[in-house]
Amino acid sequence: MNKNDNKDKPKKIKSNKFAWIIIIEIVVISLLFISYRYIILDVKDKENEQTQENPQENEDGKNTEDSDNQIDDENDNKNDDDEEAEVEEPQDQIDHEDVANKEDKEQQDLIAQANRLALGYDYDGAIELLKSYEGSNGDYTSYEKLKTAIEGFETTKSTLVLYGGSYTSVAQFSHIFFHSLIADNAKAFDEDYDSKGYNMYMTTVTEFKNMMQQLYDAGYVLVSMHDIAPIITKEDGTQVYGEGKIYLPEGKKPFVLSQDDVNYYDYMDGDGFASRIVIGEDGKPTCEMILEDGSKVNGDFDMVPILDKFVDEHPDFSYHGAKGILALTGYEGALGYRTDDPTSSTFEQDKEAVKAVAKALIEDGWEFACHTWGHKNMQEKPYEFVVRDTNRWLEEVAPLIGPTDILIFPYGIDIETTLGHYNSDKYTFLKKSGFNYYCGVYKDPWMQIKDDYVRMTRRPLDGQAMLQFPERLKDLFDLNTVIDPERPAKNW
Numbered sequence: 001m002n003k004n005d006n007k008d009k010p011k012k013i014k015s016n017k018f019a020w021i022i023i024i025e026i027v028v029i030s031l032l033f034i035s036y037r038y039i040i041l042d043v044k045d046k047e048n049e050q051t052q053e054n055p056q057e058n059e060d061g062k063n064t065e066d067s068d069n070q071i072d073d074e075n076d077n078k079n080d081d082d083e084e085a086e087v088e089e090p091q092d093q094i095d096h097e098d099v100a101n102k103e104d105k106e107q108q109d110l111i112a113q114a115n116r117l118a119l120g121y122d123y124d125g126a127i128e129l130l131k132s133y134e135g136s137n138g139d140y141t142s143y144e145k146l147k148t149a150i151e152g153f154e155t156t157k158s159t160l161v162l163y164g165g166s167y168t169s170v171a172q173f174s175h176i177f178f179h180s181l182i183a184d185n186a187k188a189f190d191e192d193y194d195s196k197g198y199n200m201y202m203t204t205v206t207e208f209k210n211m212m213q214q215l216y217d218a219g220y221v222l223v224s225m226h227d228i229a230p231i232i233t234k235e236d237g238t239q240v241y242g243e244g245k246i247y248l249p250e251g252k253k254p255f256v257l258s259q260d261d262v263n264y265y266d267y268m269d270g271d272g273f274a275s276r277i278v279i280g281e282d283g284k285p286t287c288e289m290i291l292e293d294g295s296k297v298n299g300d301f302d303m304v305p306i307l308d309k310f311v312d313e314h315p316d317f318s319y320h321g322a323k324g325i326l327a328l329t330g331y332e333g334a335l336g337y338r339t340d341d342p343t344s345s346t347f348e349q350d351k352e353a354v355k356a357v358a359k360a361l362i363e364d365g366w367e368f369a370c371h372t373w374g375h376k377n378m379q380e381k382p383y384e385f386v387v388r389d390t391n392r393w394l395e396e397v398a399p400l401i402g403p404t405d406i407l408i409f410p411y412g413i414d415i416e417t418t419l420g421h422y423n424s425d426k427y428t429f430l431k432k433s434g435f436n437y438y439c440g441v442y443k444d445p446w447m448q449i450k451d452d453y454v455r456m457t458r459r460p461l462d463g464q465a466m467l468q469f470p471e472r473l474k475d476l477f478d479l480n481t482v483i484d485p486e487r488p489a490k491n492w
């Protein structure tokens with residue numbers, strides 16, 4: 001075989017082929033150009049139409065983008081005969097896709113929202129939320145994703161048990177309480193005249209964090225007093241207080257939390273406590289503390305921001321978003337603002353600040369309680385005093401924080417010693433003033449639900465309980481891993 005033969009023959013074929021390719025290409029390019037002109041004109045017409053119909057959509061450039069995509073699509077399908085249909089069909093498709101994508105996003109957001117409710121054991125709320133969906137295809141039953149999520153919630157809900165199976169009655173729940181937490185141990189335990197009192201009645205930030213972690217690990221779940229003893233309508237239509245039906249996963253244990261005297265009194269200045277509750281940069285309540293040089297700093301210096309953060313990290317620590325009850329007196333204002341003094345230059349400003357902080361706290365799951373105006377022993381004081389003191393609280397504090405029906409007795413001392421039904425004028429007056437839940441103090445859980453009110457005692461978790469009566473807290477914690485190493489030994 002000659003090498004040249006092999007070279008020459010294909011050359012001739014190639015040049016013939018090349019000529020044909022050129023011709024075909026010219027034809028194709030001409031066709032392309034013509035159809036492209038057509039499409040451009042057509043799209044521009046449509047664009048003008050749409051601009052007139054939907055000027056808003058065009059503002060965000062959405063329509064222009066769609067039109068660009070359309071041109072690309074047109075070029076891919078240039079051999080189709082019906083140019084008009086070519087333009088219309090993808091437009092419809094894109095509209096449908098837009099709607100489908102938008103609805104898909106809506107459903108994903110709704111499911112995420114429902115998941116958050118379910119993490120707080122609000123399965124009914126989660127299911128109701130998903131069932132409220134309406135899309136272009138109809139209600140939730142037209143969407144598989146929603147139906148699957150609802151089925152999932154219903155399955156989990158069916159595994160829940162009353163009170164987590166840990167109790168047979170709400171009267172067995174623990175209600176624990178604290179005072180303001182010590183944020184700076186060195187200042188609180190500096191051996192000045194009030195450091196002994198702090199050792200007895202206060203808990204440090206470290207101890208509080210240790211306690212919450214241990215409670216969480218043991219299955220405890222925060223609940224609201226209003227949920228454990230709500231108003232129940234009887235068959236005959238009368239309304240009475242009754243045991244709430246709280247369903248939780250097996251092993252969970254509901255408990256109530258409260259904090260007394262959230263007033264940041266003057267006597268605590270310079271002793272290592274927060275100075276007031278403020279609204280942080282994220283719009284959530286946080287604490288302010290005054291440093292030695294007089295500068296102010298925001299941070300986790302007391303129960304509110306510490307517990308908020310803990311529940312954010314452990315949403316299953318809170319049933320239906322419950323946090324705790326903040327009990328306020330009135331003689332030095334509220335929440336660290338001296339709203340009791342009309343001569344103060346910041347009187348109006350402080351009142352507005354308390355209103356804003358209280359609103360943020362309530363939105364955050366916190367509740368308020370009256371701790372009386374003057375923090376006096378309400379059993380010892382005569383009826384007239386109770387009336388005067390309560391009215392003053394209702395006039396000065398209630399308008400700032402909103403209505404509450406919880407009364408937390410100062411020193412934990414009840415208005416009456418009776419274990420039956422309250423039968424004093426004091427009770428009649430307090431009930432008429434709007435109070436339905438009454439809280440004293442006792443070492444063990446105790447609760448009484450009467451038709452017209454609820455009484456629940458609370459367990460102190462302070463230095464006295466930890467150092468003097470550690471056996472009383474055995475069911476809740478391992479105190480060896482709770483007590484702050486910086487706390488002094490029992491010194492009273």
Ligand SMILES: [Zn+2]
Nearest residue numbers: 260261410411
């Ligand atoms: Zn108190």
